[in-house]
Amino acid sequence: MPDLVSRARDGDPRAVARLISLVEDESPLLREVMAALAPHAGKARIIGITGSPGVGKSTSTNALVAELRKRDKRVGVLAVDPSSPFSGGALLGDRVRMQDHALDPDVYIRSMASRGHLGGLSWTTPQALRVLDAAGCDVILIETVGVGQSEVEIAGLADTTMVLLAPGMGDGIQAAKAGILEIGDLYVINKADRDGADQVRRDLRSMLSLGERREGAWRPPIVKTVAHKSQGLDEVVGEIEKHRAWLESSGELALRRTRRARDEIEAIAVTALRARWGDVHGRSELDELAAAVAAGESDPYRAADALLDTFTD
Amino acid sequence: MPDLVSRARDGDPRAVARLISLVEDESPLLREVMAALAPHAGKARIIGITGSPGVGKSTSTNALVAELRKRDKRVGVLAVDPSSPFSGGALLGDRVRMQDHALDPDVYIRSMASRGHLGGLSWTTPQALRVLDAAGCDVILIETVGVGQSEVEIAGLADTTMVLLAPGMGDGIQAAKAGILEIGDLYVINKADRDGADQVRRDLRSMLSLGERREGAWRPPIVKTVAHKSQGLDEVVGEIEKHRAWLESSGELALRRTRRARDEIEAIAVTALRARWGDVHGRSELDELAAAVAAGESDPYRAADALLDTFTD
Numbered sequence: 308m309p310d311l312v313s314r315a316r317d318g319d320p321r322a323v324a325r326l327i328s329l330v331e332d333e334s335p336l337l338r339e340v341m342a343a344l345a346p347h348a349g350k351a352r353i354i355g356i357t358g359s360p361g362v363g364k365s366t367s368t369n370a371l372v373a374e375l376r377k378r379d380k381r382v383g384v385l386a387v388d389p390s391s392p393f394s395g396g397a398l399l400g401d402r403v404r405m406q407d408h409a410l411d412p413d414v415y416i417r418s419m420a421s422r423g424h425l426g427g428l429s430w431t432t433p434q435a436l437r438v439l440d441a442a443g444c445d446v447i448l449i450e451t452v453g454v455g456q457s458e459v460e461i462a463g464l465a466d467t468t469m470v471l472l473a474p475g476m477g478d479g480i481q482a483a484k485a486g487i488l489e490i491g492d493l494y495v496i497n498k499a500d501r502d503g504a505d506q507v508r509r510d511l512r513s514m515l516s517l518g519e520r521r522e523g524a525w526r527p528p529i530v531k532t533v534a535h536k537s538q539g540l541d542e543v544v545g546e547i548e549k550h551r552a553w554l555e556s557s558g559e560l561a562l563r564r565t566r567r568a569r570d571e572i573e574a575i576a577v578t579a580l581r582a583r584w585g586d587v588h589g590r591s592e593l594d595e596l597a598a599a600v601a602a603g604e605s606d607p608y609r610a611a612d613a614l615l616d617t618f619t620d
Numbered sequence: 621m622p623d624l625v626s627r628a629r630d631g632d633p634r635a636v637a638r639l640i641s642l643v644e645d646e647s648p649l650l651r652e653v654m655a656a657l658a659p660h661a662g663k664a665r666i667i668g669i670t671g672s673p674g675v676g677k678s679t680s681t682n683a684l685v686a687e688l689r690k691r692d693k694r695v696g697v698l699a700v701d702p703s704s705p706f707s708g709g710a711l712l713g714d715r716v717r718m719q720d721h722a723l724d725p726d727v728y729i730r731s732m733a734s735r736g737h738l739g740g741l742s743w744t745t746p747q748a749l750r751v752l753d754a755a756g757c758d759v760i761l762i763e764t765v766g767v768g769q770s771e772v773e774i775a776g777l778a779d780t781t782m783v784l785l786a787p788g789m790g791d792g793i794q795a796a797k798a799g800i801l802e803i804g805d806l807y808v809i810n811k812a813d814r815d816g817a818d819q820v821r822r823d824l825r826s827m828l829s830l831g832e833r834r835e836g837a838w839r840p841p842i843v844k845t846v847a848h849k850s851q852g853l854d855e856v857v858g859e860i861e862k863h864r865a866w867l868e869s870s871g872e873l874a875l876r877r878t879r880r881a882r883d884e885i886e887a888i889a890v891t892a893l894r895a896r897w898g899d900v901h902g903r904s905e906l907d908e909l910a911a912a913v914a915a916g917e918s919d920p921y922r923a924a925d926a927l928l929d930t931f932t933d
Contacts, residue, residue, distance in 0.1 A: 338921045345919035359673075433920075561914070568920065569910035573897070575924035577890050584886070597882035601874070606658035607746075607881065608651045611888035 308336060312343040318381070318443045320415055327417055330434045341434060344441040349564070351383070351440040352551060355465030356450040357490070362473040363497040367534040368450055372408050374540040375446055382408075383439035383447040384416040387432055387461075415439065430578060432464055433571045462490035464567060466560060467550045469493045469543070472511065474503030488514055491527050493546050499531035499539065525553050584614060592617050621649060625656040631694070631756045633728055640730055643747045654747060657754040662877070664696070664753040665864060668778030669763040670803070675786040676810040680847040681763055685721050687853040688759055695721075696757035697729040700745055700764045700774070728752065743891060745777055746884045775803035777880060779873065780863045782806045782856070785824065787816030801827055804840050806859050812844035812852065838866050897927060905930050 314322035326344075329336055356371075358364050368384060375382050408414040419435055432449070439447050451461050462468040470491035475498075494515075496507050508529055515527060528546050532539030554560035584593045596610040627635035639657075642649055669684075671677050681697060688695050721727040732748055745762070752760050764774050775781040783804035788811075807828075809820050821842055828840060841859050845852030867873035897906045909923040 341919045341921055345913070346916045349914070349916050564914040565907070565910045568913035568923075569906055571920045572906065572909055572913060572923040572927060573894065575920050576897075576927045577893070579924060579928065580890070580893070581886065584889075593882055593885065594878070596885055597878045600658070600881035600885065601662070601877040603659045603662050606654045607884045607888050608654055610881075610885040611892060614885060614889045615892065 308339055309343065312340060315344075315438065315442050316347055318412075320412070323415060323438060323442045324417070326438045327419065327435050330431050330438065331419060333431070337434065341437065344437055348437045348440040351436075351444045352446045352467070352547075353436060353440075353465045354446060354448050354547060355461040355468040356448055356471065357461050357468065358471030358473075358497075359476055361476055362471040363534050364450060364471055367471055367495065367497055367532065368448055369407055370532075370534040370537050370540050371448065371543060372414055373537065374544050376408070376411065376414065378544070380445040381413045381443055382415070383442075383444035384414070385432070385435055385439065385447060385449045386416075386418045387449065387451045415442070415444065430574045432460075433567060436464065463570060466554060466563060467492045467547050469495055469547070471495050471497050472507055473498040474501045474507050492525060492550050493543070494527055494529045495539075495543060496529065496531045497534050500533045500536075504531060523557065525550065525557075525559075584617075621652055622656065625653060628657075628751065628755050629660055631725075633725070636728060636751060636755045637730070639751045640732065640748050643744050643751065644732060646744070650747065654750065657750055660754040661750045662753065664749075664757045665759045665780070665860075666749060666753075666778045667759060667761050667860060668774040668781040669761055669784065670774050670781065671784030671786075671810075672789055675784040675789060676847050677763060677784055680784055680808065680810055680845065681761055682720055683845075683847040683850050683853050684761065684856060685727055686850065687857050689721070689724065689727065691857070693758040694726045694756055695728070696752035696755070696760040697727070698745070698748055698752065698760060698762045699729075699731045700762065728755070728757065743887045745773075746880060749777065776883060779867060779876060780805045780860055782808055782860070784808050784810050785820055786811040787814045787820050805838060805863050806856070807840055807842045808852075808856060809842065809844045810847050813846045813849075817844060836870065838863065838870075838872075897930075 311322050311325060315326050326340060329340060354371075356364060356368055368386075372382050372384065408416065417435070417439075419431070436447055436449065449461060449465060468490050470493070472494065473496065494511055496504050496511070498504070508531070511529060515529075528549075530539055530542050530546055532543060534540070551560075554563070584591075593614060596605065596613055599605040600607050600610050624635050624638060628639050639653060642653060667684075669677060669681055681699075685695050685697065721729065730748070730752075732744070749760055749762065762774060762778060781803050783806070785807065786809065807824055809817055809824070811817070821844070824842060828842075841862075843852055843855050843859055845856060847853070864873075867876070897904075906927060909918065909926055912918040913920050913923050
């Protein structure tokens with residue numbers, strides 16, 4: 308195990324792959340791995356990429372990787388599918404579009420299912436990010452195929468959250484529904500060579516202007532791209548760098564990273580508790596409490612009290 | 621408070637509204653309310669309605685309510701927005717389309733934001749369902765504007781999950797990504813008068829046939845509707861009833877309801893713990909642990925151990 312960690316720190320892709328598999332499998336070895344990696348992490352810039360299906364997320368990620376490689380950055384790509392443990396196949400299909408970078412030793416691409424229930428993304432994803440970070444990635448792109456809650460969670464994990472839109476993907480109200488107006492640090496209108504791109508930009512700008520912003524707050528820029536022609540990605544990288552400078556000067560970077568650590572600690576503690584609850588005195592106390600609530604013989608608050616009592620006994 | 625509970629049990633809409641507001645506000649009075657309501661709940665049939673933005677979810681819900689009213693059912697509608705605490709406005713816009721039923725005393729419609737972090741839907745939504753259930757609703761339709769994780773969570777709360785699709789909303793792979801193939805008890809192809817409806821049905825059928833099904837398992841039917849013309853809703857209600865009969869005869873109904881109670885108890889217990897962690901010894905132990913992890917001085921496992929220690933001390 309120490310050998311595996313040291314090889315991962317040297318950037319050996321097979322060692323990195325093995326460590327991320329341990330994360331996915333929620334291996335008991337993770338304690339030791341994370342303790343060894345923690346002092347070497349914290350250097351990578353983490354960029355979240357979200358957007359509805361069809362806006363060109365994979366193509367944009369691919370083009371962004373190319374742009375970052377021009378600048379000689381080592382890049383990690385983590386594609387997380389929070390919706391299903393079974394859709395690895397569909398994600399893999401997307402990955403085919405990333406073949407441009409398959410042979411580049413300074414690009415590490417990984418798809419990951421996120422099986423967690425209560426913990427959701429907060430359980431496994433930060434640990435996978437730590438592996439890539441300690442392995443020397445300068446930038447980690449984290450992409451989710453989900454929308455809604457998973458977008459919000461991605462935003463919680465990233466230093467900079469990039470929200471993709473495209474013309475013809477539904478009106479402004481739909482965008483507001485997905486909650487994206489609160490999470491974007493940077494908005495990218497992809498497929499900007501299509502009709503309607505300027506309208507999307509106008510709608511987005513007027514919706515963004517509705518939100519209240521504190522003095523000194525970041526004002527999310529809107530960039531137009533045509534990812535499959537690699538157009539506009541230099542401007543995207545420029546805006547990511549401006550946001551990074553603001554994160555550092557405003558103290559927001561430290562705040563975000565502490566918040567992220569807090570969520571991760573909580574998720575680990577809660578997972579440990581849930582494991583204990585699932586198997587108290589050889590059988591599941593929780594199952595019995597649940598059956599009583601389902602039958603209307605108890606209520607969930609009383610049952611939760613009983614559950615906490617078994618823990619402190 | 622006892623008066624409020626008894627008025628809600630008589631179906632007084634203002635009392636129901638007040639109790640759901642207590643749920644939204646995570647009021648400390650909920651303990652007492654839930655204890656009083658629990659013995660009276662468990663009768664309503666809970667139907668989850670999910671689907672991507674644009675498939676006609678609100679229109680379908682509206683038409684389904686009308687169909688259920690023809691059969692003299694009391695109906696509750698709970699529209700949950702898990703993506704954002706701020707998008708109540710957008711949801712309200714949708715509700716305008718439900719005005720058909722605004723004056724019907726046997727239809728109760730409510731939008732609800734779901735602010736929960738770790739708990740997500742599992743924290744507040746089941747409690748709102750219990751209020752509507754104890755208030756005498758025969759059927760409760762629960763609808764989410766989100767997709768991805770929130771769809772999966774809706775499925776966890778419902779007896780029967782109805783997944784809406786429509787022609788022209790993206791190809792089969794997109795559907796698979798959203799994880800809907802694992803959660804639907806019933807598939808509805810809305811806007812079936814448009815080109816491509818038969819293709820959507822063929823694609824869906826072939827994708828559903830790929831999944832393994834145990835002996836005696838439910839085979840999700842596919843129904844075509846044109847919701848804005850109220851076409852096909854009788855068949856939808858018929859399939860919901862067939863699914864209900866299967867749930868009862870297979871024992872799956874009791875399993876699902878126990879599982880739901882278990883998730884709810886856990887969410888309440890975890891929320892209680894998190895409240896304690898947030899404020900230990902007058903200041904937040906968790907914040908200090910998080911700062912140490914963010915600085916690379918500790919790792920999240922060690923911090924989680926320390927957090928659990930403060931709790932058992």
